[in-house]
Amino acid sequence: MVPIPLVYILSLLLIVIFLIKLHYFNRSSTKKNLPPSPPRLPVIGNLHQIGPLLHHSLHSLSQAHGGPVMLIHLGSVRTLVISSAEAAREIMKTKDLLFANRPDVKMWRRLLCELKEVSVAPYGEYWRQVKSIMVLHLLSNKKIEAHREVREEEIAIVVDTIKKSCNSVNMSDLFVKFTNDVVCRVTFGKKYSEGESGNKFRKMLSEFFEVLGGLYLGDMVPQLAWVDWLSGFNAKVERVATELDEFLEGIIEERLRKQSASNSGGCGAGGCEDFVDILLKIQKNDSIGVNLDRLAIKALLLDAYTAGTDTTATVLEWTFTELLKHPSVLKKVQDEVRMVLKGKQQINQDDIDNMSYLKAVLKETLRLHPPLPTLVPRVASQDVQVMGYDVAKGTRVIINAWDIARDPKVWDEPHEFRPERFLDCTIDFKGHDFDLLPFGAGRRGCPGIPFAMATNENLLVNLLHKFDWELPNGGKEDDLDMTERPGLTIRKKFPLMVVATPCSS
Template sequence: MKAKMDLHFLSLLKQVPYDMTKSTIYLSALLCFIISILLVLKLTRRSKFMNLPPSPPKLPIIGNLHQLGTLPHRSLRALSKKYGPLMFLHLGQTPTLIVSSADMSKEIAKTHDVVFSNRPETTAARIFLYGCKDVSFAEYGEEWRQKRKLCVLELLSLKRVRSFDSIRQEEVADLVNTIRKTCESKTSCVNLTEMLIAISNNISSRCVLGRKYDTKDGSSSFGVLGRKILMLFAAFSVGDYFPSLGWVDVLTGLIPEIKATFVALDAFFDEVIAEHNRRDMKGNDQVDNKDFVDILLQLQESGTLEFELTRDSLKAILTDMFIGGSDTTSTALEWTFAELIKNPNIMKRAQEEVRRVVGRKSKVDEDDINQMSYLKCVIKESLRLHPPVPLLVPRKTTSNVKLKGYEIPPKTMVLLNAWAIQRDPEVWENPEEFIPERFQSNQIDLKGQDFELIPFGIGRRGCPGISFGLASVEFIVANLLYWFNWKLPQSDGLIQEIDMKEMNGLTVAKKIPLHLEPTLYSSGFNL
């Protein structure tokens, strides 16, 4: 049955087109002409909201789109240094507020959270998330509140996170054994980025879907699909910035591409749900042993929910849980190790703490992590410098609101630049340096109540999966520091320098994969 399911899934995946460059020169010229005709009157009309926040000069038609650059979080910080922590942009037809300070974020969360709690409905989110029936992109309202409550209490609670301890332990043990074999084979280095992506996908797949969905060649079939979905989420959509021109995305091939990928995703979830329904539940009565699909199906059948958990809503929530939990985790892990390699003294101190706490035990226990205070500082500092989603998930205002004396129109897209806030020299001493010790002397937390550090967001729309994500990051880092010593590989007798360039996407990962040379740490016994 599993083999049949995988073959069916792969046949669907093969039908997904991969050419994202179908637009031609004449189509681009035609597009520019049509945009000019349709929008010039609208965009030259004076806004009735006269006291808008400062705004950089904009171009006709496209507004400030050209100023986003290849790494928008960096481009927007550069603009905010000139125009202030509240900045108003016109991204095509989309009015957009850029927030770049902890004070502004605090006022939004403490005073105007409800007004700022809606989401813009993007083309990719509308299709992949079944009309935004998930939690991350759903419209703010009572149904969204009930779905978030379900996720917080049933899927992402501390008790549920602990119930997945054995999964994390098994996957980390497999990773450690793979690296150990590399050390024994005298292979010079490993692609740690690739390994971190794989283990993040495996943990998420087992917790969310119940097992790993592997093809015969060892690659994760759903992992391949997940990466394609992330790529399409980050693709430029004309309709997102010029709603009246959404049809252009059909001509360029983006909409057909997204829809074909969605067909594969939907078929995959149908097979997963069918497999769970067929499964013999004998011996699986304990809720703590169930994956997210089991829990959602049980709640759907129980009739105890205060909203209707439709099949589409169930699948949309599963997409949230898997995509959100795997890519952000692997990105956080990659940047943490990059910073440790770049700062060997910090790595040495972290390793000494991990090895002191674990001692001569045969494995790192989950409970050991709570004693590793410096390791937690390292991870917190990594998330400060490298939040996986630098601009957080966009918000949209539900009504007109005044913020610091400025008037913000309704239906304004709002981007909180967490990357800029967490590098603000008015808040952080030596903000561009990796200094975990800064968190030993203060109690700044990651949970969205300290607005200087908001990698998981703020307010009602903050990420509910903080505990789930941190549990994996902390456990994986602790194990890799315990079992191995790490260094950059040598080339022609010279040690390579680590490249810290970023690659923009739905998450911002390292542009160059992290290749490192591991050496097995001798702890007095065999693994």
């Protein structure tokens, strides 16, 4: 008998061990109760099924293959898609701590100051401290009231612009300019909307939102990272990030020079400190227990600006669009505004609080048109179960707030604009009711809701009080194009053009 070489015996033994391990691995995998998932292709996963409007694509996939909880693969990135209030509650309340982190995306790091923004910072002590700074010194009710004069001055400019318009008014552009000017004055102490520098600033911010909402293949399919380089996307991200950094650096340096020259804390618009002053003062005092370095200051300034402009303008645009699409609703809300004000020129918060139909109109707009329909993604920090399904550590989570707010099990005629549904309904958008999540909920819910709604409500009341509205050239409501435009926030594809007639009352 020929002896079998030892190397063959060892090789055979290794193969047997490998097969046994493979068997047990597969058997343990089959025990996992994974969420339903659509079929996927090698390498790209389900990317080929995602169109330019993510919320619509995820809705279609959930209807066909998933349901309220669905697992898809965006390239190599496991992604849990949530499409029901019950599942959203489990993510954002019951197990909120396990989903409190954001994905670490290379593009986000470059654009968002190494993830030092409140919106994307890793969950932990730094995030808690800088969020507290944002809320206390920019977004609190006290600060919102302190900046009332800024809002009133900018609203007066909008009203004057409309009065001087000879023909139709581009309300989409007007809303963007208004929100930009309010937030810039509160944050930076001055506006950046006029002249050549204003054009450069608007172009820079437009490109910022464009790349931030773009498809970054390198994050999802590392094998295709070369496409981002070849298409010029990486170069554009780098250029936009550099321009933003130089802009923010210039603001900080200018303020430091002014403070040094005057030997005082400086002062923003309206005779009160702006956010730049406050952050520099906090850095100097070094009393918050976290290192508020120059990059962190830039991150908070960028966060204050980006979170308060495009999203707010989007809500105003869709609210006005829906009002013009539904003339009976427009008349009803105008009648309420004019009855409450009774000819008053000065509008206070008590007046607005008595306008229940106006608030219902805004809620219905936020239901149908959440500015960030899929919210900001989260990530599972450990293996966890969601609605009985096993979810692996590192899985990203997308909550389709747009889909949840159109659930026919919750909402009658969910695709219809009917503000009346909120007159006798306790559901609100502040993060306690998971049937309506335009601003998210839980630890990572948007802290700027009071600021945004004060801006929205005050401008809308003034416009409804002072003008009557119609579409240009005798247009009818059916002529209004409601097509959405892809992007970080979901705006109208075509600008809203209207004709305003000053009200004589």
